[in-house]
Amino acid sequence: xxxxxxxxxxxxxxxxxxxxxxxxxxxxxxxxxxxxxxxxxxxxxxxxxxxxxxxxxxxxxxxxxxxxxxxxxxxxxxxxxxxxxxxxxxxxxxxxxxxxxxxxxxxxxxxxxxxxxxxxxxxxxxxxxxxxxxxxxxxxxxxxxxxxxxxxxxxxxxxxxxxxxxxxxxxxxxxxxxxxxxxxxxxxxxxxxxxxxxxxxxxxxxxxxxxxxxxxxxxxxxxxxxxxxxxxxxxxxxxxxxxxxxxxxxxxxxxxxxxxxxxxxxxxxxxxxxxxxxxxxxxxxxxxxxxxxxxxxxxxxxxxxxxxxxxxxxxxxxxxxxxxxxxxxxxxxxxxxxxxxxxxxxxxxxxxxxxxxxxxxxxxxxxxxxxxxxxxxxxxxxxxxxxxxxxxxxxxxxxxxxxxxxxxxxxxxxxxxxxxxxxxxxxxxxxxxxxxxxxxxxxxxxxxx
Numbered sequence: 001x002x003x004x005x006x007x008x009x010x011x012x013x014x015x016x017x018x019x020x021x022x023x024x025x026x027x028x029x030x031x032x033x034x035x036x037x038x039x040x041x042x043x044x045x046x047x048x049x050x051x052x053x054x055x056x057x058x059x060x061x062x063x064x065x066x067x068x069x070x071x072x073x074x075x076x077x078x079x080x081x082x083x084x085x086x087x088x089x090x091x092x093x094x095x096x097x098x099x100x101x102x103x104x105x106x107x108x109x110x111x112x113x114x115x116x117x118x119x120x121x122x123x124x125x126x127x128x129x130x131x132x133x134x135x136x137x138x139x140x141x142x143x144x145x146x147x148x149x150x151x152x153x154x155x156x157x158x159x160x161x162x163x164x165x166x167x168x169x170x171x172x173x174x175x176x177x178x179x180x181x182x183x184x185x186x187x188x189x190x191x192x193x194x195x196x197x198x199x200x201x202x203x204x205x206x207x208x209x210x211x212x213x214x215x216x217x218x219x220x221x222x223x224x225x226x227x228x229x230x231x232x233x234x235x236x237x238x239x240x241x242x243x244x245x246x247x248x249x250x251x252x253x254x255x256x257x258x259x260x261x262x263x264x265x266x267x268x269x270x271x272x273x274x275x276x277x278x279x280x281x282x283x284x285x286x287x288x289x290x291x292x293x294x295x296x297x298x299x300x301x302x303x304x305x306x307x308x309x310x311x312x313x314x315x316x317x318x319x320x321x322x323x324x325x326x327x328x329x330x331x332x333x334x335x336x337x338x339x340x341x342x343x344x345x346x347x348x349x350x351x352x353x354x355x356x357x358x359x360x361x362x363x364x365x366x367x368x369x370x371x372x373x374x375x376x377x378x379x380x381x382x383x384x385x386x387x388x389x390x391x392x393x394x395x396x397x398x399x400x401x402x403x404x405x406x407x408x409x410x411x412x413x414x415x416x417x418x419x420x421x422x423x424x425x426x427x428x429x430x431x432x433x434x435x436x437x438x439x440x441x442x443x444x445x446x447x448x449x
Contacts, residue, residue, distance in 0.1 A: 021116070272324075336352050338439040359446070400424065407434045419436075
């Protein structure tokens with residue numbers, strides 16, 4: 001549809017396009033403007049286009065396309081100058097448009113773009129016709145592509161159907177073969193199950209016979225082991241008796257003699273110490289003094305109880321060590337891991353032995369410190385301090401067992417004090433006649449010193 005204003009219908013400048021430019025025509029128009037842009041001076045360019053003066057035609061069409069299209073539409077002078085440049089470049093096409101007879105062989109998009117720039121009479125029709133022609137060409141191209149795609153899909157469908165038909169036939173053949181194979185396997189399976197059942201029956205019979213033989217063999221082995229243990233025990237007793245006899249002959253005295261002598265020394269020292277402590281007069285006790293009664297000035301049981309010490313008082317340990325021939329046995333790692341567990345084992349041993357050496361010097365008691373040999377990665381090179389005996393348990397023997405052996409080796413009646421927090425050790429040595437003391441009491445005694 002063409003609208004006219006002012007001039008006659010032959011005035012092309014008065015014609016107005018009532019729809020947007022077709023995309024193909026717009027691209028050609030922008031390209032014409034970008035090509036003619038370079039022949040103009042900066043002052044001849046619209047203000048909004050001067051920033052693109054140094055661009056190449058391709059860059060102008062790419063980055064200034066919207067600005068060029070807007071300037072051509074709104075600035076007649078700029079459009080006229082671009083038209084003059086177009087006349088210089090394409091004189092035949094522009095001349096044909098001026099004469100009103102565009103060449104039939106020309107591209108409709110080129111004709112419409114040139115008509116849009118030059119604005120000859122009827123240019124709107126040319127632009128509209130070019131747009132319709134472009135749309136028709138696009139539609140024909142799309143239709144052609146659709147027909148080609150449809151043909152391709154039909155051919156592909158035919159190929160798929162053919163492949164499906166052949167695959168179906170192949171699968172049917174394989175299914176028939178599988179059915180036959182399955183029937184054959186079922187027959188074989190039934191035969192194998194029969195064989196398995198016969199084999200299981202034979203296996204159960206063999207297992208029964210084997211169990212009987214195994215039970216008989218176990219009984220014989222058990223009897224042989226019992227006899228072997230009895231013979232080994234008798235051999236051990238014989239060897240122990242022989243070794244004891246050899247040791248007694250070699251040392252000239254038996255262990256029992258040594259224990260009796262040590263007990264006698266203990267009793268004598270205890271009697272002498274008791275006499276010195278009580279300051280007994282040389283007179284003997286009178287029979288009347290043995291009668292139980294309350295005399296003026298005598299201490300009552302209540303007063304005696306008031307003088308008792310608590311179990312965790314280090315003075316208890318001092319009283320025990322003051323007994324004649326007292327023997328102090330210390331569970332080494334039990335004490336060190338109670339008092340200073342964060343230190344390495346070597347430093348724990350050195351610290352404890354130094355403290356025990358000072359205690360032995362102060363009390364005069366016999367001191368033995370026992371360590372668990374299982375804690376050692378290698379033999380310990382250690383010079384025991386004066387007055388302290390240091391023992392490590394052998395492989396397979398714990399420090400607790402070594403402490404019990406030390407207590408059992410002492411004669412009954414000798415005061416033996418065992419320092420350990422282990423309840424099992426304390427109960428065991430108490431049953432053997434020793435006096436258990438907690439590790440915390442020994443640590444308090446060290447700190448008090």
